[in-house]
Amino acid sequence: MRKISVANGIAWVEIPEADLRILCGCPPDSVKHLMRKGLIAPEEKSGVVCETGPNAILLADVSLAGQRFANLAEFPVLQMLYRQGMMLPGHPNNTGRKPLLIGVQEEVRAQAEYIFRGNYGLASVEELIDAGVRPEDAQEMMRVKRRFAFERIRKTEDLLDLRIVADEPVELRHGAVVCRRGVNRYEFRYGDERVAVDINLAPGQEYQAPYQLGFHRPRREYFAVIHSGEGDGWDANQPCMASILTFQGRIYLIDAGPNLLDSLAALGIGVSEVEGIFHTHAHDDHFAGLAVLMRSDHRIQYYAAPYVRRSAMEKVCALTGMPREDVGRYLDIRDLRCGEYNDIEGLEVMPVYSPHPVETTVLFFRALWEDGYKTYAHLADLSSLDALQSMQSDDPTTSGLSSAWLHRARQTYLTPADVKKIDVGGGMIHGRAEDFRADRSRRIVLSHTALPLTDSQKEVGDSAAFGVTDTLIPAGQDYTKSAAFGHMRQYFPDAPAHELRMLLNCPVESFSPGTIAIHAGEANRSIFFVLSGIMELIQTERGINNKLTAGAMAGEISGLLGTESRGTFRAVSYVNALRISASLYAEFLRRNGALEETRRDMRLRAFLQETWLFGDFVSCPVKNRIGRAMREIRVPGGQFLRSAGEPELFLLREGAAEIMASGKTVERLGPGGFFGTEAVLFGEHRLLAARTTEESTLLVIPAAQLDGIPSVRWKLRETLERRRRLVGPEFGSA
Numbered sequence: 001m002r003k004i005s006v007a008n009g010i011a012w013v014e015i016p017e018a019d020l021r022i023l024c025g026c027p028p029d030s031v032k033h034l035m036r037k038g039l040i041a042p043e044e045k046s047g048v049v050c051e052t053g054p055n056a057i058l059l060a061d062v063s064l065a066g067q068r069f070a071n072l073a074e075f076p077v078l079q080m081l082y083r084q085g086m087m088l089p090g091h092p093n094n095t096g097r098k099p100l101l102i103g104v105q106e107e108v109r110a111q112a113e114y115i116f117r118g119n120y121g122l123a124s125v126e127e128l129i130d131a132g133v134r135p136e137d138a139q140e141m142m143r144v145k146r147r148f149a150f151e152r153i154r155k156t157e158d159l160l161d162l163r164i165v166a167d168e169p170v171e172l173r174h175g176a177v178v179c180r181r182g183v184n185r186y187e188f189r190y191g192d193e194r195v196a197v198d199i200n201l202a203p204g205q206e207y208q209a210p211y212q213l214g215f216h217r218p219r220r221e222y223f224a225v226i227h228s229g230e231g232d233g234w235d236a237n238q239p240c241m242a243s244i245l246t247f248q249g250r251i252y253l254i255d256a257g258p259n260l261l262d263s264l265a266a267l268g269i270g271v272s273e274v275e276g277i278f279h280t281h282a283h284d285d286h287f288a289g290l291a292v293l294m295r296s297d298h299r300i301q302y303y304a305a306p307y308v309r310r311s312a313m314e315k316v317c318a319l320t321g322m323p324r325e326d327v328g329r330y331l332d333i334r335d336l337r338c339g340e341y342n343d344i345e346g347l348e349v350m351p352v353y354s355p356h357p358v359e360t361t362v363l364f365f366r367a368l369w370e371d372g373y374k375t376y377a378h379l380a381d382l383s384s385l386d387a388l389q390s391m392q393s394d395d396p397t398t399s400g401l402s403s404a405w406l407h408r409a410r411q412t413y414l415t416p417a418d419v420k421k422i423d424v425g426g427g428m429i430h431g432r433a434e435d436f437r438a439d440r441s442r443r444i445v446l447s448h449t450a451l452p453l454t455d456s457q458k459e460v461g462d463s464a465a466f467g468v469t470d471t472l473i474p475a476g477q478d479y480t481k482s483a484a485f486g487h488m489r490q491y492f493p494d495a496p497a498h499e500l501r502m503l504l505n506c507p508v509e510s511f512s513p514g515t516i517a518i519h520a521g522e523a524n525r526s527i528f529f530v531l532s533g534i535m536e537l538i539q540t541e542r543g544i545n546n547k548l549t550a551g552a553m554a555g556e557i558s559g560l561l562g563t564e565s566r567g568t569f570r571a572v573s574y575v576n577a578l579r580i581s582a583s584l585y586a587e588f589l590r591r592n593g594a595l596e597e598t599r600r601d602m603r604l605r606a607f608l609q610e611t612w613l614f615g616d617f618v619s620c621p622v623k624n625r626i627g628r629a630m631r632e633i634r635v636p637g638g639q640f641l642r643s644a645g646e647p648e649l650f651l652l653r654e655g656a657a658e659i660m661a662s663g664k665t666v667e668r669l670g671p672g673g674f675f676g677t678e679a680v681l682f683g684e685h686r687l688l689a690a691r692t693t694e695e696s697t698l699l700v701i702p703a704a705q706l707d708g709i710p711s712v713r714w715k716l717r718e719t720l721e722r723r724r725r726l727v728g729p730e731f732g733s734a
Contacts, residue, residue: 001193007033007208009065011197012054015190018176022102023054024186025199026073027065028258028288032210032236040079046092051083056172059103059111060199061183061725064718066206067616067711068291069319072258073101073111074118074284075233081159083234098161100172104180104725105164106321112156114318118284120145121311121358123153131310131359132335139396141307141359146399147391148357148429183725203543209259210236213266215513216467217574220246220480220532223347223367223473225376225419227445227464228253228263232425233285235450238466239263240285241380243421245278247347247367249479253277253293254363254378260289267467268533268573270549271617273483276301276332278349280380281360282312290316294330295711297618302331304361305338305351311359320717330710341366348373352412355388355401356381357429362412367473374472377417377441380448382431385410416440419470423448424457433457443470480531480550480576487529487551490621495592503529503588509579511535511571518555518569523562526579528554533575537609539567546615547572553620557602560586566606601627604699607653611672617711630701637694647679647703649716655696660689661727668693677720680706681713688723 004012010033011024021039023030031053034040040053057077060070080099085091101108122128123145128138146153156162163170169179169189177189184200201207218226224246229239240257244267251274253260264271277293277300280286290312293300304312313327327333338361341348346368351361360381366373388409393400401409413422413435420441423431425448433446433453437460444461446453453463464470481504488500508531511517517535518524528535535548544567548554554569559582589595604627608614614623632653635641641650641657652673659667659675666688669675675690680703706712 001190001195003195006037008205009199009201009207012039013188013195015176018174018190020056020173020176021054022056022058023076024058024197025060026057026076027070027207028072029210031075031079035236036210048092050085053079053084056100059107061104062721063319066201067295067714068207071107071111072284072288074115077115100163101160102163108162108164110318114315115156117315117318120153132306140405143399144355144401151399204545209262211238213466215573216267218267218469220249221471222475223247223374225470227468229257230447230464232448232450241448243378250275255280255286256289256293257285258288260292265534265573270534271296272549274300276303278363279304279308279312281308281358282315295714297622297709297711299332299710302333303336306335307359308361355383355409369473375417377420379422382423383429384432385435387428414439418442418472421445421447425449433460436460484531503580506578506580508576511575513571513573515571516568518565520568521564523564524555524559525582527556527559527582527585528577529580531576534572535575536570536572537567544610547617551619557606613674613715626705629705630699633698633700635692635696635698637692640691641675643679647683649674649676649680649701651699653697653699656693657690658693659723661687666723666726677716680716
C-alpha cells in the first residue's frame with residue numbers, strides 16, 4: 001500500500017494488488033492537484049492515448065469545509081469515465097468494472113444527485129417547462145440533451161459503484177477494506193497492512209489552488225473586462241474561463257470557477273465588493289466558486305436565464321442539502337429575459353441559448369457611450385459548428401438539433417462585438433477557433449483550453465494573460481472614493497455629508513501584498529479605512545486570521561483609545577486605504593455626538609472581529625448593527641442554554657461550555673465558540689444541547705439579526721453539519 005499527501009484535504013492511497021487507486025477528498029480542482037503530483041499523467045495503452053488516474057473516490061463526511069464545497073466529484077468522475085476511458089466503448093480501460101464512490105450515506109447520495117445534475121442539468125421536458133421554458137422549446141432542448149447523452153439519460157448508479165461506509169468495515173475490492181474512524185478519518189486495510197487517512201483541514205487551513213497567480217491592481221474603469229481565467233477544468237496552470245466586468249465602478253463576475261477566492265485576492269477584490277454574478281451554466285469549472293459568493297456579508301446578485309438558474313440551484317441544493325427556497329437567503333436571485341437586453345442600472349446584458357449538455361447561455365453586454373454602444377460577448381462552453389452540424393435533424397421524434405436552431409446558433413456565435421471571448425476547447429462539447437475566421441469582432445480572445453494555441457488558432461484571435469484589462473469605456477473619476485462615501489454613510493448615517501467628505505479628503509496610502517500596516521503591540525496614531533483590496537488581522541496566540549475588505553477599519557480601537565494594537569494588520573493583496581489620523585477621527589466623532597457610542601460599540605465589534613463566526617468578510621457597519629441588538633448575560637456553570645422565545649444564538653465571551661447530544665459531549669467551547677445553530681437555521685433545537693461548564697459570560701444575538709448575512713449563515717451550516725457528523729453519520733447534513 002502507498003499513501004501520498006497531495007494537498008490540504010487531499011490524499012492518495014494506492015493498493016496495486018487490489019487494483020485500487022483512491023482519491024481521498026475531492027475539493028475544488030482535486031484533478032489538477034493530482035496532475036501536479038504526477039498521479040494523473042498521459043499514457044498509451046494498447047495503442048490508445050489516454051490518462052492514468054484514480055479509480056475510486058473517498059468523499060469527505062461533510063459537504064462544507066473552509067467555507068467552500070468539500071466534495072466536488074464531477075471532474076474526477078469525468079476524468080475516470082472519459083479521459084481514462086472507463087466507459088468508452090472498445091477502450092482498453094473499459095473492463096466493465098465501474099469506478100467506486102465511497103463515503104457516508106448522506107454524502108454519497110448527495111454526490112450521486114449532484115453528479116447527475118452536472119451531467120444533464122434539468123433532465124426532463126417537465127423540469128424545463130417548470131423553469132419557464134416554452135413547451136415547444138423544451139422539446140427541442142431535450143432533443144439536444146439526448147444527443148449529447150448518446151441517447152440515454154443515465155442515473156449516477158449506472159456509471160459508478162456506490163459504497164456506503166458506516167460503523168462496520170466495508171470491502172472495496174479483492175479483499176481491500178475501508179473503516180471509518182471519525183469525522184473525515186478512515187483506515188484502509190489490505191492483508192496485514194494498514195493505512196490511516198485524515199482529510200480534515202487543520203485550524204486556519206483552506207483548500208489550496210494548484211497554481212500561483214501573483215498580484216495585480218487593475219483600475220476600476222467605467223466599462224471594462226478584466227480577464228480572470230482562460231483555462232479549463234483540466235488546466236493545472238491557470239483558472240478556468242471567466243471574466244470580471246467593471247461598470248461605473250461596480251464589479252460583476254461572469255461565472256464562478258474553482259478557487260474563485262484566490263483569483264479575487266490576486267486582483268485585489270474582496271468578496272464584499274462584488275455586486276453580482278452573471279452565470280452561463282452549471283458545470284463545475286464555471287460553478288464551484290458559488291460557495292465563495294454565498295459567504296459575503298450581503299446577498300450578492302445572481303443573474304441568469306431562468307433555466308440556467310434552476311439547473312445551478314439544483315446542484316447547490318444537492319451539495320448542501322438545503323431546500324431550494326433557502327438559496328435566496330444567500331444570493332439575490334434575479335432572472336434574465338432570454339434573447340433581449342436586460343437593463344441593470346445602465347449595464348445591459350442579453351443571454352442567448354447555446355446547445356450544450358446542460359442548460360447554457362452565451363452572454364452579450366453593452367453600455368452606451370459617445371459613438372454608440374460598446375459591447376462585450378462572453379461565449380463559454382460552445383459546441384463547434386461541425387459538431388452541431390453532425391447533430392442536425394428536423395425529425396421531432398429523434399434526438400438532435402433542428403436546422404432552424406442550428407442557423408440561430410451560427411448567427412449568435414458570429415454576432416460582432418468590440419471584445420469577444422470564445423471557448424476553443426475543441427471536441428464535441430467545446431468550441432473551435434476556426435469557426436470564427438469570418439467574425440467581424442474588433443478583438444477576439446481565445447479561451448477555455450489547456451493546450452498551447454496552434455498557428456491556425458493564433459490567426460483567428462488573441463490570448464489574454466490573467467489580470468489583463470480590455471477597457472471599453474475609460475473612467476473619468478476615481479470610483480473607490482465614491483464607494484467609500486457609501487461605506488462611511490453606513491457607519492455614520494446621521495453625520496452631515498461635508499463631515500464625511502472631510503474624512504474622505506485624508507491621504508490614500510497604498511500597501512503592497514505582504515506589507516504590514518499596523519504591528520501588534522503598536523500604539524498606532526493612524527486608522528486605515530480600506531478602500532479596495534484585502535487586509536488580514538492576525539493574532540497568532542489566539543489562532544485568529546480574519547479578512548477585512550472595502551469599508552473596514554484597521555486600528556480603529558487602539559487608535560481611538562490610545563492603546564496598543566491587539567493584532568497585526570497586514571495586506572493580503574494590493575490595498576488602498578485612507579490614512580485617517582486618530583486625533584482627527586476622534587474630533588469627527590465628538591463633533592457628531594458619536595464618540596461615546598462608538599467607543600462602546602467598538603469594544604463589542606472588536607470581540608466579534610476576533611471570532612471565527614463574524615471575523616471574515618463581515619463589514620464594520622454590520623457588526624455595529626449586531627452589537628447594538630445583542631445582550632450580555634452572566635450564567636453559572638452547569639446551566640443549559642436555550643432560547644426563551646424567538647430563536648437566538650449564544651456566543652461565548654468568557655468561560656466554557658459543551659455541546660451535547662443524547663447525554664454525550666460532542667464538542668467543548670471556549671471564548672468565541674457558539675451554540676444555537678439549529679435554532680437559527682430551523683427555528684428549533686432538534687438534536688443538540690449546550691450547557692456551561694463554568695461561570696460564563698455570553699452574548700445573546702436574536703436570529704433575525706443574522707438572516708441577511710450569508711457568510712454567517714454559511715458558517716452556521718458548516719458547523720452544524722460537522723457537529724452532527726460527530727454525533728454519527730446517520731443524522732445527515734444541515
